[in-house]
Amino acid sequence: MHIEIKREGGPAYFPGLARPREVDLTSLPPEQAEALRQCVQAARFFELPPVVGALPPGAPDARRFTLTVEEGGRRHTVQFIEPVEEPRLHELLEQVTKAERAQRRGARPGTPG
Amino acid sequence: MFHPTRHRHSIHCILPPYLARSIAQNGTSEQRERVLRTLSTDSTFRALRLAGSRTTPSTLVTRPRAMMVESALHRTIFDLKNSEAFPGTPVRFEGQEATDDIAVTEAYDGLGDTYNFFWEIFGRNSIDGDGMPLQAFVHYGNNYDNAFWDGRRMVFGDGDGDLFNRFTICLDVIAHELAHGVTEDEGPLWYFRQAGALNESMSDVFGSLVRQMKLNQKADAADWLIGKGLFTDNVEGVALRSMKNPGTAFDDDVLGKDPQPGHMKDYVRTWEDNGGVHINSGIPNRAFYLVASHLGGYAWERAGRIWYDAIRDSLIKPDMGFLDFARITVMSATRLFGPGEEEDAVREAWEQVGIRVARSGVRMPAFVGAVTQPSTQAGRAPRA
Numbered sequence: 001m002h003i004e005i006k007r008e009g010g011p012a013y014f015p016g017l018a019r020p021r022e023v024d025l026t027s028l029p030p031e032q033a034e035a036l037r038q039c040v041q042a043a044r045f046f047e048l049p050p051v052v053g054a055l056p057p058g059a060p061d062a063r064r065f066t067l068t069v070e071e072g073g074r075r076h077t078v079q080f081i082e083p084v085e086e087p088r089l090h091e092l093l094e095q096v097t098k099a100e101r102a103q104r105r106g107a108r109p110g111t112p113g
Numbered sequence: 114m115f116h117p118t119r120h121r122h123s124i125h126c127i128l129p130p131y132l133a134r135s136i137a138q139n140g141t142s143e144q145r146e147r148v149l150r151t152l153s154t155d156s157t158f159r160a161l162r163l164a165g166s167r168t169t170p171s172t173l174v175t176r177p178r179a180m181m182v183e184s185a186l187h188r189t190i191f192d193l194k195n196s197e198a199f200p201g202t203p204v205r206f207e208g209q210e211a212t213d214d215i216a217v218t219e220a221y222d223g224l225g226d227t228y229n230f231f232w233e234i235f236g237r238n239s240i241d242g243d244g245m246p247l248q249a250f251v252h253y254g255n256n257y258d259n260a261f262w263d264g265r266r267m268v269f270g271d272g273d274g275d276l277f278n279r280f281t282i283c284l285d286v287i288a289h290e291l292a293h294g295v296t297e298d299e300g301p302l303w304y305f306r307q308a309g310a311l312n313e314s315m316s317d318v319f320g321s322l323v324r325q326m327k328l329n330q331k332a333d334a335a336d337w338l339i340g341k342g343l344f345t346d347n348v349e350g351v352a353l354r355s356m357k358n359p360g361t362a363f364d365d366d367v368l369g370k371d372p373q374p375g376h377m378k379d380y381v382r383t384w385e386d387n388g389g390v391h392i393n394s395g396i397p398n399r400a401f402y403l404v405a406s407h408l409g410g411y412a413w414e415r416a417g418r419i420w421y422d423a424i425r426d427s428l429i430k431p432d433m434g435f436l437d438f439a440r441i442t443v444m445s446a447t448r449l450f451g452p453g454e455e456e457d458a459v460r461e462a463w464e465q466v467g468i469r470v471a472r473s474g475v476r477m478p479a480f481v482g483a484v485t486q487p488s489t490q491a492g493r494a495p496r497a
Contacts, residue, residue: 011280011289013391059264
């Protein structure tokens with residue numbers, strides 16, 4: 001499974017977060033990688049519409065996440081607009097951002113993963 | 114300081130807030146509770162704007178209608194305890210002692226500083242100009258990297274601790290978010306392309322001014338940074354944005370490089386970020402910085418006053434571009450301070466960021482109603 005996350009919105013525009021960042025499942029502890037796979041399944045990711053949530057009017061600095069998952073020849077991209085209230089989708093986003101953060105920490109010299 | 118002969122006081126303040134504050138401080142406790150301040154209500158002012166501005170904008174300043182209202186700072190801070198389920202637990206009401214939760218303290222103080230800024234400088238009674246109680250919700254979600262105004266309340270995340278500290282840490286970020294509420298009430302300005310970048314810029318302008326007032330800084334002493342201290346030590350960067358030198362606030366492996374332009378020649382056309390609202394806001398941000406530093410002194414006294422007057426102008430359109438807004442700021446400068454130093458400073462500042470406001474375009478009454486019509490002037494901002 002291949003996962004990419006792209007973030008927009010929030011307090012500023014960060015080009016580094018806005019371009020797709022890959023979450024390398026093989027670099028994660030096996031339990032975390034497995035939890036992430038299960039989140040994708042539980043969210044029925046490949047059946048989701050291209051956009052989840054609607055930007056409420058007058059909501060500056062709201063955030064958007066674009067998630068792309070590739071698995072077994074399938075590839076699907078979904079844009080999530082906060083707030084994402086559906087519990088399984090919320091959990092999926094939490095897990096992906098957590099994994100991406102852990103990966104980032106691990107890549108930083110002198111910082112324990 | 115102001116020129117006494119030309120200076121017209123606050124558009125709608127009869128009794129200046131600092132005077133009322135002195136009464137509040139020196140009066141009896143009963144008087145303190147009942148201190149009345151002079152202020153036109155928002156609705157009165159709006160009606161006046163609609164009635165008079167098309168033909169004779171200057172009547173707005175000379176014929177204020179006033180009524181007496183009390184200051185109404187009513188803060189409530191709620192603890193969401195890392196959930197996203199509102200309303201959480203109220204942990205501090207107006208007037209209560211500080212708790213040992215730093216996020217609660219910072220949110221409470223930040224709302225107060227922002228309220229006081231708008232009240233004391235502009236005589237504006239809260240976000241909606243009508244005493245709206247201020248509610249802030251702290252500890253939203255897990256490692257949540259944002260703070261936002263959702264139209265009726267402030268929400269703060271704790272940050273992930275890796276890139277961002279807690280979002281209550283910066284007074285200018287708190288004020289930035291609350292100022293979105295003011296713009297929404299006064300404009301509105303759509304959150305898209307140039308109008309959205311103006312919306313963002315208004316929030317940076319007032320965010321920075323609230324912090325400058327808190328620190329008692331004059332324009333030349335201010336750092337003009339937005340969000341200084343929000344990044345953790347892991348990030349190569351000093352702040353989210355620099356109004357003085359857009360594009361220089363951060364350059365980091367993870368976050369990338371600060372993408373803000375400071376001149377129209379570097380205007381970024383993009384579909385990202387709602388058409389670059391956090392990107393191209395660097396251009397009007399720098400224009401404001403240039404006005405403030407040219408005029409000197411406290412930036413809120415003249416530059417801030419001009420910008421505030423501009424966002425309240427009835428010529429503000431939800432989809433307006435930089436050039437239209439620039440014209441309104443020039444008109445505001447003339448309206449508030451008469452022709453001269455302020456008007457010239459505003460015009461020159463826009464010119465320095467690549468936006469030319471022609472003299473005839475704002476002086477001639479016939480042009481006032483046509484400000485938003487397409488123009489063929491040189492130096493016109495590209496329609497985003």
